[in-house]
Amino acid sequence: MTTTAPGTAAGRLPDFPWDSLEAARARAAQHPGGLVDLSIGTPVDETPEVLRTALAAAGDSPGYPTALGTRELRAAAAGWLRRRLGVTVADPFGADPSVIPTVGSKELVALLPTLLGLHEGTVLIPEVAYPTYEVGAVLSGLAVRRTDTPPDDPAGVVLVWLNSPGNPHGRVLSDDELRTWVAWGRAHGVPVVADECYATLGWDVQPRSLLHPAVAGEDHTGLLAVHSLSKQSTAAGYRAGLLSGDPALVRQVWEVRRHLGLLVPGPVQAAMAAALADDAHVDAQRERYGARRERLAAAVRATGARIDHSEAGLYLWVTRDEDCWATVDWLAGLGIVPAPGSFYGPAGARHVRMALTATDERIDAAVQRLTAGDRGRH
Incomplete structure (x- = not known):
């Protein structure tokens, strides 16, 4: 089905989706252990030395x-x-x-x-x-x-x-x-x-x-x-x-x-x-993401949630067979913020996306909250 018809760009651009997560972020931030933001896939590890050295050398x-x-x-x-x-x-x-x-x-x-x-x-x-x-x-x-x-x-x-x-x-x-x-x-x-x-x-x-x-x-x-x-x-x-x-x-x-x-x-x-x-830094970063993926996926499954696809990339595609915003609310209660699947089209309305791009400490915090069965509201 056609989801977007032709029209004037300024009048047809959608709202920036992540702005709608402000309430979930505010709720998650009240958790005693702080916010674990898995909603945006932005890297957090250090940029490898091979890039920084080359960038500096070309600074003139x-x-x-x-x-x-x-x-x-x-x-x-x-x-x-x-x-x-x-x-x-x-x-x-x-x-x-x-x-x-x-x-x-x-x-x-x-x-x-x-x-x-x-x-x-x-x-x-x-x-x-x-x-x-x-x-x-x-x-x-x-x-x-x-x-x-x-x-x-x-x-x-x-x-x-x-x-x-x-x-x-x-x-x-x-x-x-x-x-x-x-x-x-x-x-x-x-x-x-x-x-x-x-x-x-x-x-x-x-x-x-x-x-x-x-x-x-x-x-x-x-x-x-x-x-x-x-x-x-x-x-x-x-x-x-x-x-x-x-x-x-x-x-x-x-x-x-x-x-x-x-x-x-x-x-x-x-x-x-x-x-x-240089392949070495790529392989090293891949190992970091792989370790985070293994820990987080096990914790998600321990809650009874299901992970669909996710055979590659930097995200877990998670569902509890409910509206994605209900899952966002549940995770916000644990101090965790995912991206609702509806951001990505109507077919994503019963999933959330959880990014692997958080520090080991924050991934471990999410794992602890999920595996502890902490369903409380904070």
């Missing part, structure tokens, strides 16, 4: 950075895609570049329809989805349709967003599902874009990139992938992302970004190049 940066990205960054990005995801992009130094840096991934998600010149038609997004896919469509005056399968009728569809591993639910699309979308998009001339910001955080399964040859075939025609250093490199404050795939589409995005001044700062580009060439 008087000139404008390039929207295309330095040669060092593009080489490091291509190497990372090949080494970590099994993806070989076309020549990153070609006239039509196959990979460019972005100011984090959220701005790219929000602006991609505009950068591609899409101003009429419908954007397909997952049934349960990161809100910014819809925001980006609204900003371009496009309609939105939620679906997890390609529609029989492609009329009016101008862009497809996939998200695997998914935010909020951690669901990973199978190779067959990805190939089905690739074939559908190519058959109808519709770009298919995969948000793969959690690609290095597979737990029960190993996520596959849309650009992998087992999915995309011999080239990346009609396909794009979005990646981010925010979680894997604990660098959300750096605003460091990547766009890669079909060189014709990447070039179109790059050309518009040059006009708009969407430039990743030079020192950040240096830090990105260093980070993308």
